[in-house]
Amino acid sequence: MRRTTRVATAALAALLLGACGTNTGASDDGTDGGDTADAASVVTADDCADPDAATAEITDTLKVGWSAPLSGPLADAVGNVIAGMEARFAVANDEGGIDGVQLEVVTRDDAFNPERAKANVGELIQSEGVDVLDTFGSGQLSAMADDQTDACVPLLFAQASVPAYRDVEQYPWTTEYLPSAEVEAQVVVESLTAQYPDGATVAMAVNQSESGQGIADAYRDAFEGTDFELVGEAPLTDPNTAASTLKATGAQILVDAGVTTDCLALTNAIGRAGWAPETVIQPSNCADGATLYAPAGEAADGQQILRWLKDPANPAFADDPDVQQYLEQAQANGADDPTNSYTVNGWVIADLMVDVFTQAADSEDGLSRLSIMQAARTQDYAPPMFIDGISYQMSPTQSFGILAFEPYTWNAAAAEFESAGDVVDISSRYQ
Known part of the structure; x- marks a missing residue:
C-alpha cells in the first residue's frame, strides 16, 4: 500500500517556492567579480608548513589522493565512485588535460577507519x-583535516556532511561535496510541516559513526521548537533490534540517520518487523535504487529522498542529452556500471574538480595548490549530471555547495524513483 510520503514531498515545493533563489556571485561577463579577490584573502600560503610547495606550479601530472574504504561493506559503493572519477579524468586527459597537465587518481584503503585515514x-x-x-566519511574527514590543513593540500568535495569543516576561517583548505546535514534536515522538516501541520511523532535510527551522529544532531536541531515529538531513537548497530524498538514507539515518521549500508538493512528490518510508518525518510546519500531500494520490495514503497543528480537508470532521463553523453563516455572509459548512482557521484566529483582546476590554471598565478583552493572557494558550476536548476555554489564566506534538491519517492511496483515536486532552492537563505 502506498504511504503518504508522496504528499509530504509534493507539498515541499509549494511550501518553499517563495524562498527560491540563486546566488551566483558572477558578473555579467562570466567572471567571479570581487569573489576571487576575497578568496585570495581567505586562502593564503602564509600559515602553510611549506609555503613554497603550496604556491609551486603543478606540471606534467596533477595527483588526486583518495583515502577511502576500499575493503569492507562500503567497498562496492566506493569502488563505483572511484571508477566514475577515473572515467571523467580519462575524458579530460584525452582532451589535453588541464593545459597539458594530466590527471591521476591515487587511492589508499582506510577500511572506513578514521585512524587509518589519518x-x-x-x-x-x-x-x-x-x-x-x-x-569518504565524516569520521575520516575529521581525522584528516588538521594535518591536511597544516600541509596546505586542498581536500576537495569530501564525501561527508559534518558542519565543522564548512567553517571557512578554520578550514580554508577543505570543502565538502555532500549536502550539509543541517540544510538537508531543514528542508525535510519543513516538508513534514506541510504534511503534518499539527505535528507528529518521530522515531530515528542512528548509525553510531560520526557521519550518522552528524545527521542525527541535525534532525534533533531541526525538530526543536516544532510540533514534532521525537519519541524514540535506536542505534543501527543491529537494524532488526532498531526496527523492533522503534516500532514499539508507534511513531508516524521514521528517519534513517544512517550511511549507505544502513538504508537497505533498515528497510528490510522494518519489513520483517511488520512495521509500516506513514512516512520513511532516507538520507540523500542512499541514492541507488537498484541496490538500496528494489531488493526490499514493498517495504521500500513510498520512501522519501532528496536528490540532486540525474539518474541514468530512470526512464525519465532517457532522452536527456547530457545523460546520453555521460553514458557513452563513462562506458568508453572503463566505468563498468555507469547507471549506478555512485558511479555518477564519482563522475560528478571529478567534473567539479576539472572545473576548479581549469579556473585555477586560467588564473594569473597558474595551476598550484593555492590557486586550486582559491578557485574552489569561488566556484559556481552546474555539472551536466546535476538535475536542471541545481548548481554547486561556493563563496569565500559560504561553504555549503549544494543548496537545492528535487524531492523523490520510491515506487516499488515500477522499481524506480518518481519526482514528487519541483526543485527546491534555498540558496537565498545563505547569501
Whole structure:
C-alpha cells in the first residue's frame, strides 16, 4: 500500500517556492567579480608548513589522493565512485588535460577507519606527492583535516556532511561535496510541516559513526521548537533490534540517520518487523535504487529522498542529452556500471574538480595548490549530471555547495524513483 510520503514531498515545493533563489556571485561577463579577490584573502600560503610547495606550479601530472574504504561493506559503493572519477579524468586527459597537465587518481584503503585515514594522509602527501586529497566519511574527514590543513593540500568535495569543516576561517583548505546535514534536515522538516501541520511523532535510527551522529544532531536541531515529538531513537548497530524498538514507539515518521549500508538493512528490518510508518525518510546519500531500494520490495514503497543528480537508470532521463553523453563516455572509459548512482557521484566529483582546476590554471598565478583552493572557494558550476536548476555554489564566506534538491519517492511496483515536486532552492537563505 502506498504511504503518504508522496504528499509530504509534493507539498515541499509549494511550501518553499517563495524562498527560491540563486546566488551566483558572477558578473555579467562570466567572471567571479570581487569573489576571487576575497578568496585570495581567505586562502593564503602564509600559515602553510611549506609555503613554497603550496604556491609551486603543478606540471606534467596533477595527483588526486583518495583515502577511502576500499575493503569492507562500503567497498562496492566506493569502488563505483572511484571508477566514475577515473572515467571523467580519462575524458579530460584525452582532451589535453588541464593545459597539458594530466590527471591521476591515487587511492589508499582506510577500511572506513578514521585512524587509518589519518595515516593515509601522511603517506599520500609525503610519499605520493599528491596535489589534492579526497575522502569518504565524516569520521575520516575529521581525522584528516588538521594535518591536511597544516600541509596546505586542498581536500576537495569530501564525501561527508559534518558542519565543522564548512567553517571557512578554520578550514580554508577543505570543502565538502555532500549536502550539509543541517540544510538537508531543514528542508525535510519543513516538508513534514506541510504534511503534518499539527505535528507528529518521530522515531530515528542512528548509525553510531560520526557521519550518522552528524545527521542525527541535525534532525534533533531541526525538530526543536516544532510540533514534532521525537519519541524514540535506536542505534543501527543491529537494524532488526532498531526496527523492533522503534516500532514499539508507534511513531508516524521514521528517519534513517544512517550511511549507505544502513538504508537497505533498515528497510528490510522494518519489513520483517511488520512495521509500516506513514512516512520513511532516507538520507540523500542512499541514492541507488537498484541496490538500496528494489531488493526490499514493498517495504521500500513510498520512501522519501532528496536528490540532486540525474539518474541514468530512470526512464525519465532517457532522452536527456547530457545523460546520453555521460553514458557513452563513462562506458568508453572503463566505468563498468555507469547507471549506478555512485558511479555518477564519482563522475560528478571529478567534473567539479576539472572545473576548479581549469579556473585555477586560467588564473594569473597558474595551476598550484593555492590557486586550486582559491578557485574552489569561488566556484559556481552546474555539472551536466546535476538535475536542471541545481548548481554547486561556493563563496569565500559560504561553504555549503549544494543548496537545492528535487524531492523523490520510491515506487516499488515500477522499481524506480518518481519526482514528487519541483526543485527546491534555498540558496537565498545563505547569501
